[in-house]
Amino acid sequence: MSKISRTLSSAVLATVIAAPALQASAAEVNIYSYRQQFLIQPLLEAFTEETGIKANIVFSKKGLLERLKIEGKNSPADVLLTADIGPLHDAVEKGLLQTLNSDLVNNNVPARFRDPEGNWVGLTTRSRIIYASKDRVKPGEIASYEDLADPKWKGRICNRSGKHTYNLSLIGAMLEEHGEADTKTWLEGFKTNLARKPQGNDRTQVKAVKEGVCDIALGNSYYFGKMITNDKKPEQKAWAESVNLIFPNQADRGAHMNISGAGITKYAPHRSEAQQLIEFLTTEKAQRIYAEANFEFPVKDGTPWSPLLKKYMSEFKQDPVNLQRIAAQRANAAKLVDQVGYDN
Amino acid sequence: MKALSLQMPWLPQRSRQQTGLKRWYFSTWLVAALVALPVLSVFYLALFPKENIWQHLASTVLPHYLATTALLLLGTGLLSALLGISSAALVSLCNFPGRRYFEWALLLPFAVPAYLIAYIYTDLLEFSGPVQGMLRDLFGWQTLRDYWFPDIRTLGGAILMLSLVLYPYIYLLARASFLEQSNSLRDASRMLGCSAWQSFFRVSLPIARPAIAVGLSLVCMETLNDFGTVDFFAVKSLSAGIYDTWLNMNNLGGAAQIASMMMIFVVMLITLERIGRSRQKQFHGSDRFQALDTLELDGWRRWAAFATCAIPVTLGFVLPVSILTGYALDNLDQLWEQNFLSHALHSFSLSVTAAVATIVIALLLAYSKRLHKQRSLQHAVNLSSLGYAMPGAVLAIGVMIPLAAFDNGLDSWLSNTFGISTGLLLSGSTFAIVFAYSVRFLAVSTGAVDSSLSKITPSMDMASRSLGYTPLQTLFKVHLPLIRGGILTAALVVFVDCMKELPATLILRPFNYDTLATFVYQYASDEMLEECSLAALLIILVGIVPVIFLSRTITATRGQRKATH
Numbered sequence: 069m070s071k072i073s074r075t076l077s078s079a080v081l082a083t084v085i086a087a088p089a090l091q092a093s094a095a096e097v098n099i100y101s102y103r104q105q106f107l108i109q110p111l112l113e114a115f116t117e118e119t120g121i122k123a124n125i126v127f128s129k130k131g132l133l134e135r136l137k138i139e140g141k142n143s144p145a146d147v148l149l150t151a152d153i154g155p156l157h158d159a160v161e162k163g164l165l166q167t168l169n170s171d172l173v174n175n176n177v178p179a180r181f182r183d184p185e186g187n188w189v190g191l192t193t194r195s196r197i198i199y200a201s202k203d204r205v206k207p208g209e210i211a212s213y214e215d216l217a218d219p220k221w222k223g224r225i226c227n228r229s230g231k232h233t234y235n236l237s238l239i240g241a242m243l244e245e246h247g248e249a250d251t252k253t254w255l256e257g258f259k260t261n262l263a264r265k266p267q268g269n270d271r272t273q274v275k276a277v278k279e280g281v282c283d284i285a286l287g288n289s290y291y292f293g294k295m296i297t298n299d300k301k302p303e304q305k306a307w308a309e310s311v312n313l314i315f316p317n318q319a320d321r322g323a324h325m326n327i328s329g330a331g332i333t334k335y336a337p338h339r340s341e342a343q344q345l346i347e348f349l350t351t352e353k354a355q356r357i358y359a360e361a362n363f364e365f366p367v368k369d370g371t372p373w374s375p376l377l378k379k380y381m382s383e384f385k386q387d388p389v390n391l392q393r394i395a396a397q398r399a400n401a402a403k404l405v406d407q408v409g410y411d412n
Numbered sequence: 413m414k415a416l417s418l419q420m421p422w423l424p425q426r427s428r429q430q431t432g433l434k435r436w437y438f439s440t441w442l443v444a445a446l447v448a449l450p451v452l453s454v455f456y457l458a459l460f461p462k463e464n465i466w467q468h469l470a471s472t473v474l475p476h477y478l479a480t481t482a483l484l485l486l487g488t489g490l491l492s493a494l495l496g497i498s499s500a501a502l503v504s505l506c507n508f509p510g511r512r513y514f515e516w517a518l519l520l521p522f523a524v525p526a527y528l529i530a531y532i533y534t535d536l537l538e539f540s541g542p543v544q545g546m547l548r549d550l551f552g553w554q555t556l557r558d559y560w561f562p563d564i565r566t567l568g569g570a571i572l573m574l575s576l577v578l579y580p581y582i583y584l585l586a587r588a589s590f591l592e593q594s595n596s597l598r599d600a601s602r603m604l605g606c607s608a609w610q611s612f613f614r615v616s617l618p619i620a621r622p623a624i625a626v627g628l629s630l631v632c633m634e635t636l637n638d639f640g641t642v643d644f645f646a647v648k649s650l651s652a653g654i655y656d657t658w659l660n661m662n663n664l665g666g667a668a669q670i671a672s673m674m675m676i677f678v679v680m681l682i683t684l685e686r687i688g689r690s691r692q693k694q695f696h697g698s699d700r701f702q703a704l705d706t707l708e709l710d711g712w713r714r715w716a717a718f719a720t721c722a723i724p725v726t727l728g729f730v731l732p733v734s735i736l737t738g739y740a741l742d743n744l745d746q747l748w749e750q751n752f753l754s755h756a757l758h759s760f761s762l763s764v765t766a767a768v769a770t771i772v773i774a775l776l777l778a779y780s781k782r783l784h785k786q787r788s789l790q791h792a793v794n795l796s797s798l799g800y801a802m803p804g805a806v807l808a809i810g811v812m813i814p815l816a817a818f819d820n821g822l823d824s825w826l827s828n829t830f831g832i833s834t835g836l837l838l839s840g841s842t843f844a845i846v847f848a849y850s851v852r853f854l855a856v857s858t859g860a861v862d863s864s865l866s867k868i869t870p871s872m873d874m875a876s877r878s879l880g881y882t883p884l885q886t887l888f889k890v891h892l893p894l895i896r897g898g899i900l901t902a903a904l905v906v907f908v909d910c911m912k913e914l915p916a917t918l919i920l921r922p923f924n925y926d927t928l929a930t931f932v933y934q935y936a937s938d939e940m941l942e943e944c945s946l947a948a949l950l951i952i953l954v955g956i957v958p959v960i961f962l963s964r965t966i967t968a969t970r971g972q973r974k975a976t977h
Contacts (some may be wrong), residue, residue: 104934127918128918131919134919142819144840161662300942409472409476
């Protein structure tokens with residue numbers, strides 16, 4: 069009995085010790101992802117096909133930064149992938165990323181979508197835009213984020229929770245542009261104009277416009293594409309057909325932009341594979357997959373849009389502010405949402 | 413053991429026994445401490461907030477969070493108690509059409525995760541859903557401005573959804589308690605002039621109160637923990653505050669402070685529950701092997717009873733599961749999705765392992781408490797049950813801290829001494845998930861095992877030990893056969909809870925690893941429930957099997973009943 073158990077335990081110990089060594093030798097890259105798996109799976113498959121590097125992934129919408137931090141220098145993660153600027157900024161603040169020195173990436177990604185210190189890069193961009201009812205809102209009646217606080221919209225606007233990361237970034241952009249006092253006044257006016265308590269996701273708001281709950285909704289740009297092409301749920305086409313898309317602030321600073329992005333972790337065991345992955349994701353081939361699958365804009369200025377994007381949207385003026393500055397305002401934005409009682 | 417005493421005749425019998433007992437004592441504390449590590453880690457985090465959040469919270473949203481949480485607890489508590497107690501009383505004490513089916517059917521909603529039922533009802537009741545669509549067709553309404561319809565995404569909606577899946581906790585315990593009660597007490601009250609109603613409110617209900625309190629405290633803790641449902645319904649409770657402070661203000665320490673505060677509240681609940689249970693001992697049925705008399709209902713009462721039981725089963729199970737089945741049939745291609753079976757296998761094996769682990773730990777704790785009538789062990793047990801009171805994602809952080817500390821410590825020691833790097837062994841492995849489940853659900857199994865053990869008279873222990881069995885032998889040969897039912901119940905409840913667990917699994921899992929719940933979440937969180945309906949259905953179906961087992965175990969606690977007027 070004891071002999072067997074001794075043999076067994078030494079075998080287990082040997083496996084356990086050997087396992088990490090084996091893992092390290094294969095060509096692979098480990099990803100902690102805040103983006104849903106099904107969205108990025110096609111990209112990872114294309115990457116593996118092109119480079120032979122296997123991509124492993126853990127997806128969660130929260131807690132992965134903490135996991136990275138607690139695991140420390142032995143963490144198996146190489147790449148942090150996010151659906152928003154927020155976690156990237158927090159990761160830098162916690163010292164969890166390392167700089168990425170890639171001429172290819174620097175050439176593909178404009179400076180405003182990169183960390184000035186090189187810790188993270190944007191991979192795709194999207195704008196937070198206004199969806200206005202075709203029936204009840206005349207063209208030109210609303211043209212900017214500032215207009216959302218105009219009393220004429222009282223009880224006519226729908227939005228998801230002010231605490232949602234997309235809204236926090238937008239409020240952060242307003243803080244960056246107008247300062248705290250004016251932004252607070254704006255958010256109060258915006259709150260007064262809401263038709264109902266913030267709830268649901270971005271699609272829910274467009275649906276509410278279709279259903280007559282409100283006349284104006286705020287949403288990320290790609291949702292339009294996802295709704296208007298939705299053959300599985302044709303009712304979503306009707307939601308999208310009931311609205312006009314308004315890219316705000318075209319007369320001044322341009323529409324607020326956000327990114328999905330990535331960074332290489334500080335202790336990445338597969339540093340070179342990680343860099344290859346991020347480089348791959350900024351190439352035209354990967355950008356096309358993103359655009360086709362999720363209607364996101366190519367990150368590189370001047371990249372021709374895919375026909376599918378062009379069919380539904382035209383190019384627009386983007387806010388040139390560096391996203392790093394917006395991200396730094398997010399905690400303040402969250403507090404402002406509380407102060408105004410936006411979600412109550 | 414016998415051989416040992418022959419070899420060492422000089423060793424006095426008593427001291428040898430004491431060494432054995434000490435071993436139990438220390439191993440109990442060791443296990444309790446291990447299980448408490450994640451919770452202690454969260455307390456530790458609470459000591460280092462990035463900035464003081466309380467001033468901001470107190471001056472802005474804290475009153476709102478507290479009021480919402482209080483209303484949510486009150487509403488869910490009352491509604492679950494109403495559903496649970498009335499149905500348990502009817503199926504235990506009365507006879508009416510369908511009673512035998514309701515006995516087990518009333519437990520079915522337990523298998524449905526709260527976040528799923530919330531998604532399903534939203535699809536059903538929103539403007540574009542079938543119910544409002546039908547009403548519009550019937551009455552010729554066009555838009556929402558033409559009529560009023562209750563909004564499901566509200567505090568009231570959250571209370572309804574949570575109550576529909578949580579009332580079985582109260583039903584389960586209340587029913588067990590009603591079944592334990594003696595006929596003679598009720599007979600006496602009836603002879604003294606009570607009507608059937610009066611007898612129920614003056615005798616049966618007060619006797620069942622401690623059991624109901626246990627169920628209610630479980631309901632309250634589940635409600636406090638819930639994030640999926642309240643988030644989906646935009647109800648800003650304290651758990652919304654925790655995640656907001658953590659994720660949007662990048663202040664994990666502050667979030668840990670709110671979680672710790674919530675835990676103090678739960679400790680108060682548990683204490684109340686214990687005080688309640690200590691009274692339970694005074695009322696023990698002496699005639700539990702005699703069939704329980706049931707009241708034969710007649711006329712409209714039969715159908716009122718039928719409706720009282722049918723409503724929770726229909727709303728909590730039949731309706732949502734039919735809708736889900738409809739989705740699944742429309743999307744059968746999911747079945748061929750490459751990893752579907754492996755997700756199911758992951759869910760199943762994790763849940764079984766965790767159920768076994770929690771039972772073993774619960775047995776150790778409960779039995780050790782029985783061996784040593786010491787207050788300190790009660791504290792150890794209390795400490796180890798705290799994980800139940802913590803939101804899953806926060807607990808996951810607490811689980812990672814000690815595991816990573818162990819991994820990194822071992823790694824640096826081995827690298828320094830032998831030049832071998834082990835990397836992370838436990839972190840990011842399935843062990844981490846099982847550990848998290850055990851910490852989270854230990855309270856459930858400790859409660860059940862503890863109460864079964866306490867029903868065994870101490871004279872059994874004395875007889876067994878004086879006849880030469882060691883404490884361990886006594887446990888295996890005497891206690892285990894007697895409390896098999898209680899253990900099975902505990903294991904099954906933990907199993908179902910693990911199948912449904914989401915937040916900790918998401919954060920702790922290994923690379924490329926999905927359970928049914930994480931797979932469902934990926935789509936359902938984006939309001940694409942159809943894409944994962946088959947997996948969702950499977951979570952529920954796997955949960956039903958233990959639920960039916962559970963019901964049979966409880967029914968078996970009482971002899972065959974006979975109906976009387």
